[in-house]
Amino acid sequence: MPSDRAFYITTPIYYPSDLPHIGHGYTTVATDTLARWHRQAGDDTWMLTGTDEHGQKMLRAAAANGVGPEEWVDRLVNESWQPLLEVLDIANDDYIRTTQPRHIERVQKFVSDIHERGFIYQGEYEALYCVGCEEFKPESEIVIGTGEFEGVPVCAIHSKPLELLKEQNYFFKLGEFQKKLLKLYNDNPEFVQPESARNEVISFVKRGLKDLSISRSRFDWGIRVPWDETHIIYVWVDALLNYVTAIDYGDDSPEFDRRWPATHIVGKDILRFHAVIWPAMLMAAGVEVPRQVFAHGWLLVGGEKMSKSKLTGIAPSTIVDVFGSDAFRYYFLSAIDFGQDGSFSWEDLNARYHAELANGFGNLASRTIAMIEKYFDGAVPTPSDYSEADLAIQLLVSKVAKDADAAIEKLAISDAITSIWQIVDELNGYITDQEPWVLAKSESDRARLRTVLYTVAEGLRALSVLLSPVIPKSTAKLWNAIGGEGSVKHQPIRSAGDWGQLKAGSKVSSLPPLFPRIEQDETTN
Numbered sequence: 001m002p003s004d005r006a007f008y009i010t011t012p013i014y015y016p017s018d019l020p021h022i023g024h025g026y027t028t029v030a031t032d033t034l035a036r037w038h039r040q041a042g043d044d045t046w047m048l049t050g051t052d053e054h055g056q057k058m059l060r061a062a063a064a065n066g067v068g069p070e071e072w073v074d075r076l077v078n079e080s081w082q083p084l085l086e087v088l089d090i091a092n093d094d095y096i097r098t099t100q101p102r103h104i105e106r107v108q109k110f111v112s113d114i115h116e117r118g119f120i121y122q123g124e125y126e127a128l129y130c131v132g133c134e135e136f137k138p139e140s141e142i143v144i145g146t147g148e149f150e151g152v153p154v155c156a157i158h159s160k161p162l163e164l165l166k167e168q169n170y171f172f173k174l175g176e177f178q179k180k181l182l183k184l185y186n187d188n189p190e191f192v193q194p195e196s197a198r199n200e201v202i203s204f205v206k207r208g209l210k211d212l213s214i215s216r217s218r219f220d221w222g223i224r225v226p227w228d229e230t231h232i233i234y235v236w237v238d239a240l241l242n243y244v245t246a247i248d249y250g251d252d253s254p255e256f257d258r259r260w261p262a263t264h265i266v267g268k269d270i271l272r273f274h275a276v277i278w279p280a281m282l283m284a285a286g287v288e289v290p291r292q293v294f295a296h297g298w299l300l301v302g303g304e305k306m307s308k309s310k311l312t313g314i315a316p317s318t319i320v321d322v323f324g325s326d327a328f329r330y331y332f333l334s335a336i337d338f339g340q341d342g343s344f345s346w347e348d349l350n351a352r353y354h355a356e357l358a359n360g361f362g363n364l365a366s367r368t369i370a371m372i373e374k375y376f377d378g379a380v381p382t383p384s385d386y387s388e389a390d391l392a393i394q395l396l397v398s399k400v401a402k403d404a405d406a407a408i409e410k411l412a413i414s415d416a417i418t419s420i421w422q423i424v425d426e427l428n429g430y431i432t433d434q435e436p437w438v439l440a441k442s443e444s445d446r447a448r449l450r451t452v453l454y455t456v457a458e459g460l461r462a463l464s465v466l467l468s469p470v471i472p473k474s475t476a477k478l479w480n481a482i483g484g485e486g487s488v489k490h491q492p493i494r495s496a497g498d499w500g501q502l503k504a505g506s507k508v509s510s511l512p513p514l515f516p517r518i519e520q521d522e523t524t525n
Helices: 021-038 054-062 069-087 100-117 174-187 195-206 235-240 254-259 268-285 314-324 325-335 346-376 388-409 411-436 442-466 472-481
Strands: 007-010 044-051 094-097 122-128 142-144 153-155 163-172 228-233 262-267 294-298 298-303 342-344
Touching: 007 021, 021 044, 021 069, 021 262, 021 294, 021 298, 021 314, 021 388, 021 411, 044 069, 054 325, 069 094, 069 314, 094 100, 094 254, 100 122, 100 228, 100 235, 100 268, 142 346, 153 388, 163 262, 163 268, 174 195, 174 268, 195 268, 195 294, 228 235, 228 294, 235 268, 262 268, 268 294, 314 325, 314 346, 325 342, 325 411, 325 472, 342 346, 342 472, 346 411, 346 442, 346 472, 388 442, 442 472
Parallel strands: 007 044, 007 262, 044 094, 262 294, 298 342
Antiparallel strands: 122 163, 142 153
């Protein structure tokens, strides 16, 4: 049944100065899985992703490639960033670009609104600036360089020299919101999660907030300050506003009231922008703060954060071309506790693919359908009396469905998958214990055989629904193979644990391996 709950979820707005790597893919897949789950639950769901295309870093990247910034961002977005959504099977509802007129007009409206409310003033600013971060750096993120940059102040994140900038800029009165922000974190502990991220934000704000320079005048690739066209709006202010410009902020549209507030999924390196600056901006405009900001951890390769500049960036297609998009989605969402750092290795991916997807889930599906075809001419049998072993499976499926939904409510994706995977493991053990191939040899065991194979087929029905947000392609194939009616992505996920939904007599169809074995020489090392 449809729900009246609104669920608006966003990825970070990605900065396409270079090509996407698996860290971007991880964030996007996690957000998509949460959106798919809520959509299947009947919640009024909206998923937004997009690209942040202004700023000095983008301007320099375009110049380095001998083209103008507009041509450069169009090329990157059209050839690399939007195709990533197809590669990873992302079902986003909207894609916003900060160069779109709808965004530009609404950013200017928002900035004008907080200017009129007295939260913006003009002043002079001098500080060390990181082009990579597009940010004036606080002392805590400035270190003295080594090697080729020995003795020079560098960004603690990018390890690149900082630039001393002195400008007449417009400032946002961020310092006025310190007490209000601390009250927000105290009154709503779930606003910033996980707990480690919340503690980090509170500690940062307690140290005191300085007013934020929100304009630049040294370059012109950005959105003009509406009352002073010699300035452009600071790229982070421009970028953060995408979450409301995409849903018609300032247009007296019902879309904004329908969607807002949002759940923001971000990397922990941009947590401060989303959990401090962004809610303060919204408070200044008299707009409700987001529902939640959730900061996931970093993907580590060889012990280092995923980075193009350090040559640890891996294109998502490199994995998908070998293992498929479902395996990409499953691996990163199950192998890493959402909110914590996680390490990637080809060896671990290969091992999990074969043990959990090919041998665990895929083999369970294939042999169940093969036995129904062999013993019952391809028709799902009508169960007879249920034994304790059968009822134990039913109780497990019911519990797992509830536990997984509760985990998703907490954005604990890996916990949800771990819970669901209990069904895979228990059904495989159940088949081993019940020995349907032995039951098939005796006509007197026919009733028992019907019950055993119905139990496994119905378990697969529940698995198809519960895993659909995680591995949508393979569950769609399985759903069709077991004779499910309609589309699996339209099955109500919160009632997936209700037993007996697969109709006896439904015709199964042959199912090629959902996760074919991958030869060692096909993987990338």
